[in-house]
Amino acid sequence: MKEYLLNFPDAWQFNIGTAIDDWIKNFSRTHREILGFIKRSVITSIKSINELLSIIPWWLLILIVMLLGWRVSGKKRVGLLYGVMLFFIGSSGLWDHMLETLSIVIASVILSVLLGFPLGILLALNKRADGIVRPILDLMQTMPTFVYLVPAVILFSVGMTPALMATTIYAIVPMIRLTSHGINHVDTEVVEAAIAFGSTTLQSLVKVQIPQALPTIMAGVNQTIMMAMSMVVTCALIGANGLGMEILVATNRTEMGKALMPGICIVFIAIILDRLTQGFVDNKEYNTFFRRRPMR
Amino acid sequence: MLRRTTLLFVVLFGLLTIVGGCSGDADEIATVIITATDNGWDSQMLHNEIAKLIVENAYDGYEFEVSTGSSTMNWQAIIAGDVDLDIESWTDNVATYEDDKANGDIVDVGILVPDSAQGLYVPRYVIEGDSQRGIEPFAPDLRTVEDLKKYTDVFPDDEEPERGRVYGSIPGWMADEILYKKYEYYGLDESFNYVRLGSEATLFASLTGAYNLGEPWVGYCYEPTWITGKLDLVRLEDAPYDPDLYMDGKCSFPEQELKIVSSNKFADKAPDLLEFFKNYKTGSQLISQALAHLDDTGATHQETAVWILKENDHLLDEWLPAENAEKMRAYLDSIDNN
Numbered sequence: 001m002k003e004y005l006l007n008f009p010d011a012w013q014f015n016i017g018t019a020i021d022d023w024i025k026n027f028s029r030t031h032r033e034i035l036g037f038i039k040r041s042v043i044t045s046i047k048s049i050n051e052l053l054s055i056i057p058w059w060l061l062i063l064i065v066m067l068l069g070w071r072v073s074g075k076k077r078v079g080l081l082y083g084v085m086l087f088f089i090g091s092s093g094l095w096d097h098m099l100e101t102l103s104i105v106i107a108s109v110i111l112s113v114l115l116g117f118p119l120g121i122l123l124a125l126n127k128r129a130d131g132i133v134r135p136i137l138d139l140m141q142t143m144p145t146f147v148y149l150v151p152a153v154i155l156f157s158v159g160m161t162p163a164l165m166a167t168t169i170y171a172i173v174p175m176i177r178l179t180s181h182g183i184n185h186v187d188t189e190v191v192e193a194a195i196a197f198g199s200t201t202l203q204s205l206v207k208v209q210i211p212q213a214l215p216t217i218m219a220g221v222n223q224t225i226m227m228a229m230s231m232v233v234t235c236a237l238i239g240a241n242g243l244g245m246e247i248l249v250a251t252n253r254t255e256m257g258k259a260l261m262p263g264i265c266i267v268f269i270a271i272i273l274d275r276l277t278q279g280f281v282d283n284k285e286y287n288t289f290f291r292r293r294p295m296r
Numbered sequence: 297m298l299r300r301t302t303l304l305f306v307v308l309f310g311l312l313t314i315v316g317g318c319s320g321d322a323d324e325i326a327t328v329i330i331t332a333t334d335n336g337w338d339s340q341m342l343h344n345e346i347a348k349l350i351v352e353n354a355y356d357g358y359e360f361e362v363s364t365g366s367s368t369m370n371w372q373a374i375i376a377g378d379v380d381l382d383i384e385s386w387t388d389n390v391a392t393y394e395d396d397k398a399n400g401d402i403v404d405v406g407i408l409v410p411d412s413a414q415g416l417y418v419p420r421y422v423i424e425g426d427s428q429r430g431i432e433p434f435a436p437d438l439r440t441v442e443d444l445k446k447y448t449d450v451f452p453d454d455e456e457p458e459r460g461r462v463y464g465s466i467p468g469w470m471a472d473e474i475l476y477k478k479y480e481y482y483g484l485d486e487s488f489n490y491v492r493l494g495s496e497a498t499l500f501a502s503l504t505g506a507y508n509l510g511e512p513w514v515g516y517c518y519e520p521t522w523i524t525g526k527l528d529l530v531r532l533e534d535a536p537y538d539p540d541l542y543m544d545g546k547c548s549f550p551e552q553e554l555k556i557v558s559s560n561k562f563a564d565k566a567p568d569l570l571e572f573f574k575n576y577k578t579g580s581q582l583i584s585q586a587l588a589h590l591d592d593t594g595a596t597h598q599e600t601a602v603w604i605l606k607e608n609d610h611l612l613d614e615w616l617p618a619e620n621a622e623k624m625r626a627y628l629d630s631i632d633n634n
Contacts, residue, residue, distance in 0.1 A: 039454060047455070149497075153501035158498060239494070239502075245467065248467050250468075252468020253468040
């Protein structure tokens with residue numbers, strides 16, 4: 001009697017672990033073609049992004065970033081600072097690693113935006129979808145990465161494909177959340193006015209709500225980029241090369257100094273990407289015809 | 297409403313205290329807690345469970361705990377003295393081992409597994425085929441590491457199909473550095489990519505994934521481990537071990553001794569346990585068998601540890617002083633009666 005009060009009864013415990021293992025292994029055998037197709041298309045797209053980045057000479061990329069930094073912030077020294085940061089990455093001998101890391105980040109950000117933006121709109125418009133998807137988003141952010149990484153490796157083998165999956169699962173969430181949030185919080189009077197002037201739901205969405213919500217949506221893109229950057233080391237665990245792999249090799253050998261350099265590089269890239277996209281949001285605000293309302 | 301909830305909690309809490317209070321008997325012998333590393337691989341978990349059974353039941357006044365973490369972090373914890381023991385220590389893979397030993401930060405206690413192996417492995421069906429699964433041999437003449445050069449197209453790299461792919465060891469292990477030199481030495485770098493995966497979990501997942509599909513795979517693996525116990529793998533041959541050539545990757549890995557390493561405080565903390573840990577010795581075959589048993593029956597590591605000790609009664613005499621061995625036997629028998 002006392003046993004049952006203090007410890008969870010043994011008889012009520014169950015184990016479905018092996019059944020799931022067998023199911024996944026069986027699935028990978030029976031769906032070989034489609035899994036292979038997904039794998040090949042992911043690899044091709046990431047590799048073409050990497051090739052595109054590699055075509056740009058290093059000095060041109062630094063110049064572009066300096067120019068953008070200057071334009072976005074309006075200060076010459078900010079542009080110069082970004083240039084110095086990129087130059088530092090190059091002089092640490094990590095330029096190619098940076099490009100490899102960036103290709104996975106860019107690919108997963110593109111995928112997150114493509115999937116997250118329409119999904120966010122759906123969530124804003126449909127309360128029932130919102131109720132279903134929201135707990136799934138919580139799951140995606142909190143489920144420890146390894147729980148789905150190992151099955152991803154069984155299904156897609158190691159390398160870019162599971163890396164892209166892991167990064168997207170983690171980074172898509174702010175895109176969906178902030179898109180839906182932005183659209184939900186557009187001033188109701190503005191939407192009512194649009195409806196009163198005879199616009200359809202679609203017209204009101206495309207011409208009023210989305211432009212109004214754009215600053216929030218762009219903040220979502222910005223957050224997505226930051227979260228994708230934070231997955232770089234996790235991706236190295238499944239064999240994605242780049243800065244994360246450098247960190248992993250160094251930390252596994254307790255070479256703290258050697259791990260610091262790629263670590264700093266990741267911070268620099270994150271800062272540059274963050275400020276540039278944020279600057280884009282701020283500029284948009286000035287250019288938008290509608291004045292931005294305080295978010296409620 | 298709020299008051300009623302509060303009352304409910306107070307009553308529940310009171311009940312739990314009473315029930316809990318009854319179960320706690322008042323024998324307050326000061327127990328010493330022994331902490332060992334748990335770096336996340338199966339054979340070590342099993343070795344830890346065996347040690348736990350013995351430390352807690354053949355001796356009085358000890359409790360056995362594990363510290364779960366990465367091997368690198370746990371190694372630092374031993375140096376700091378926060379963790380007492382590293383049972384099944386792959387010291388050849390720890391870059392700073394010799395220095396730490398010379399500095400007196402760690403102490404060699406004993407040799408746990410005298411005959412481990414590591415190197416490049418392929419599933420047996422790659423060489424011999426598997427008629428049951430309908431797999432033709434992919435590389436019938438593959439014997440040595442050098443032979444791999446002839447079979448680039450058998451092991452294609454998904455991300456660069458014109459080149460082959462060989463899976464390296466875990467980044468940061470000595471084995472990985474040596475393996476990379478071997479890869480260059482045999483000229484595999486001309487036609488193969490050397491792919492490092494960040495952890496054993498993913499390395500073994502990639503092997504399991506390929507094995508499941510009956511696809512070719514070549515890469516680093518080691519014994520004893522559950523995966524060599526469970527899958528039928530073949531280690532590629534290499535030149536015989538030579539201590540002068542070994543670090544340059546020009547010959548096979550030696551049979552590595554897996555040690556029991558302790559912090560420098562352990563001998564003072566638990567002097568009577570020291571004798572057990574000096575004698576505690578298993579072997580590659582025994583552990584692979586046990587891990588296969590674990591996998592087949594779905595038993596826990598703890599149940600498997602009991603199983604090993606019961607099946608191999610003579611181990612108790614080899615490991616323990618007579619009186620402790622008797623105590624342990626009595627305990628193992630008492631489990632049976634439950």
